Amino acid sequence: xxxxxxxxxxxxxxxxxxxxxxxxxxxxxxxxxxxxxxxxxxxxxxxxxxxxxxxxxxxxxxxxxxxxxxxxxxxxxxxxxxxxxxxxxxxxxxxxxxxxxxxxxxxxxxxxxxxxxxxxxxxxxxxxxxxxxxxxxxxxxxxxxxxxxxxxxxxxxxxxxxxxxxxxxxxxxxxxxxxxxxxxxxxxxxxxxxxxxxxxxxxxxxxxxxxxxxxxxxxxxxxxxxxxxxxxxxxxxxxxxxxxxxxxxxxxxxxxxxxxxxxxxxxxxxxxxxxxxxxxxxxxxxxxxxxxxxxxxxxxxxxxxxxxxxxxx
Amino acid sequence: xxxxxxxxxxxxxxxxxxxxxxxxxxxxxxxxxxxxxxxxxxxxxxxxxxxxxxxxxxxxxxxxxxxxxxxxxxxxxxxxxxxxxxxxxxxxxxxxxxxxxxxxxxxxxxxxxxxxxxxxxxxxxxxxxxxxxxxxxxxxxxxxxxxxxxxxxxxxxxxxxxxxxxxxxxxxxxxxxxxxxxxxxxxxxxxxxxxxxxxxxxxxxxxxxxxxxxxxxxxxxxxxxxxxxxxxxxxxxxxxxxxxxxxxxxxxxxxxxxxxxxxx
Numbered sequence: 001x002x003x004x005x006x007x008x009x010x011x012x013x014x015x016x017x018x019x020x021x022x023x024x025x026x027x028x029x030x031x032x033x034x035x036x037x038x039x040x041x042x043x044x045x046x047x048x049x050x051x052x053x054x055x056x057x058x059x060x061x062x063x064x065x066x067x068x069x070x071x072x073x074x075x076x077x078x079x080x081x082x083x084x085x086x087x088x089x090x091x092x093x094x095x096x097x098x099x100x101x102x103x104x105x106x107x108x109x110x111x112x113x114x115x116x117x118x119x120x121x122x123x124x125x126x127x128x129x130x131x132x133x134x135x136x137x138x139x140x141x142x143x144x145x146x147x148x149x150x151x152x153x154x155x156x157x158x159x160x161x162x163x164x165x166x167x168x169x170x171x172x173x174x175x176x177x178x179x180x181x182x183x184x185x186x187x188x189x190x191x192x193x194x195x196x197x198x199x200x201x202x203x204x205x206x207x208x209x210x211x212x213x214x215x216x217x218x219x220x221x222x223x224x225x226x227x228x229x230x231x232x233x234x235x236x237x238x239x240x241x242x243x244x245x246x247x248x249x250x251x252x253x254x255x256x257x258x259x260x261x262x263x264x265x266x267x268x269x270x271x272x273x274x275x276x277x278x279x280x281x282x283x284x285x286x287x288x289x290x291x292x293x294x295x296x297x298x299x300x301x302x303x304x305x306x307x308x309x310x311x312x313x
Numbered sequence: 314x315x316x317x318x319x320x321x322x323x324x325x326x327x328x329x330x331x332x333x334x335x336x337x338x339x340x341x342x343x344x345x346x347x348x349x350x351x352x353x354x355x356x357x358x359x360x361x362x363x364x365x366x367x368x369x370x371x372x373x374x375x376x377x378x379x380x381x382x383x384x385x386x387x388x389x390x391x392x393x394x395x396x397x398x399x400x401x402x403x404x405x406x407x408x409x410x411x412x413x414x415x416x417x418x419x420x421x422x423x424x425x426x427x428x429x430x431x432x433x434x435x436x437x438x439x440x441x442x443x444x445x446x447x448x449x450x451x452x453x454x455x456x457x458x459x460x461x462x463x464x465x466x467x468x469x470x471x472x473x474x475x476x477x478x479x480x481x482x483x484x485x486x487x488x489x490x491x492x493x494x495x496x497x498x499x500x501x502x503x504x505x506x507x508x509x510x511x512x513x514x515x516x517x518x519x520x521x522x523x524x525x526x527x528x529x530x531x532x533x534x535x536x537x538x539x540x541x542x543x544x545x546x547x548x549x550x551x552x553x554x555x556x557x558x559x560x561x562x563x564x565x566x567x568x569x570x571x572x573x574x575x576x577x
Contacts, residue, residue, distance in 0.1 A: 165428075167430055167431050168427070168428045168429060168430060168431055169421060169427055169428070169429055169430075169431050170426055170427065170428060171431065172410075172417065172418060172432075173418065173426060175407070175409075175410060176407040176410060176414075176415075176418055178409075179407035179408055179409050179410060180403070180404065180406065180407050180408065182399070182404055183404060183405055183406060183407055183418075184407075184418070185388045185392060186366075186388075186392055186395075186397045186405070186475075187418050187419055187421070187474075188389055188390070188392035188393050188421075188422045188423050189389055189392075189418075189426070190387070190389045191389065
């Protein structure tokens with residue numbers, strides 16, 4: 001029973017983190033840009049969302065929207081540093097991330113903010129539902145259930161939106177930029193703009209995810225973004241390994257959703273086996289390093305060479 | 314059509330690696346001319362094409378296309394008027410995208426792009442027809458990723474993409490140099506076919522003297538950033554490889570042996 005409960009909780013957590021993984025997917029896989037801004041913009045979303053609900057007593061839905069906008073801006077800053085000021089890609093992201101740490105502290109006025117007792121997103125939804133006692137279930141199950149549904153709805157909306165967006169003319173240009181920006185310029189597209197747009201979208205989603213995670217876990221911490229890019233990458237590679245043959249863009253994103261959930265379940269199970277929480281980051285880093293090196297490791301094996309189809313010329 | 318006035322370009326200015334690549338070069342292209350450009354390594358052929366395409370601006374001089382000054386126009390803006398095929402088959406297409414998606418990107422060259430769907434069914438009919446004209450069987454593989462195609466197929470596709478929206482000027486930068494001889498021949502035939510069908514003004518760089526003579530109606534030879542030989546019409550059709558070699562011998566004096574090896 002306790003095992004099921006922890007899997008249930010991990011699933012809910014994985015779903016609230018899906019949007020984050022999708023944001024990392026946009027830069028890492030689509031734009032081919034290892035963007036570290038995400039560590040700052042994730043905490044930015046969390047900081048804004050917590051202050052909205054706790055300090056300002058404003059609507060949590062509004063806080064999600066403002067977090068999204070702030071993330072768009074953060075991504076645009078990184079994009080401008082990289083394209084207009086020609087700062088190398090990784091460094092541009094690090095600079096924005098670094099600066100955001102101070103900004104996040106300013107926003108919260110303290111290193112962390114607890115949402116306990118305030119009108120958080122989950123509180124407001126539960127308020128409209130019958131109580132756990134009336135339903136005859138434990139409160140923790142109701143709470144987790146609400147988080148799971150909220151996470152699922154947000155993830156599916158994000159996937160539907162991204163599927164549409166990356167199918168449009170502008171979206172196609174962003175995808176092509178990650179492939180070959182010389183070609184995109186030769187087709188008359190300003191690749192500075194497509195890069196800025198891609199980074200902006202990615203970080204907008206990531207800040208939204210930070211806000212959503214804050215609303216569901218009940219607190220925001222200025223350090224909540226530390227190392228999260230690795231969690232995003234873990235979700236992406238787990239999804240890719242599970243859906244190796246996925247060609248459709250929507251399926252690829254659903255694979256990331258599954259990857260995010262499975263990552264959380266694996267962590268939950270390992271923790272139940274008695275592993276120290278502090279070792280989790282090392283564990284995640286090793287998993288991601290292994291998963292990312294699979295293509296290189298398999299290259300030398302004849303087992304995986306493709307059957308050559310001779311082209312007509 | 315295209316007017317280059319006294320262009321100069323020096324790389325790594327004021328350093329030990331300073332290299333004057335284009336030296337007071339002027340060139341005028343008439344509409345419908347198919348010009349082949351020949352020259353040894355470092356003669357400035359690719360730099361010339363990159364200057365026209367806007368990869369970098371010239372140090373001095375001006376570039377006019379169809380009367381419009383494009384000297385300092387960014388690369389993506391002048392792309393509206395230019396079709397380009399690169400030496401590296403990987404450079405002209407997006408490998409992880411489908412053939413149809415690549416064509417759709419090229420179909421919108423010079424048009425504003427918005428939030429409309431990236432590839433419409435109506436366009437697909439047009440692409441199907443155009444791919445069919447290439448005769449490579451690509452019309453049945455519209456949703457294949459371009460990365461799965463061979464180098465020759467990718468160059469043929471890039472050529473199609475460069476001319477899908479009729480360009481004012483087609484720039485071919487040794488676009489067959491990376492291909493095997495048979496494939497190169499085939500891509501050149503396609504080039505000729507597309508250029509003739511649309512009467513395109515074309516600038517084609519080549520390392521191969523035979524190709525330079527065989528294709529086009531005007532030939533220019535470059536050496537150390539200058540045009541040292543410019544021949545068109547009947548004179549060009551009478552030209553032979555030995556004539557070109559002699560010409561090279563005269564201008565390059567001692568260093569000729571090297572160039573000869575590269576060119577033969």
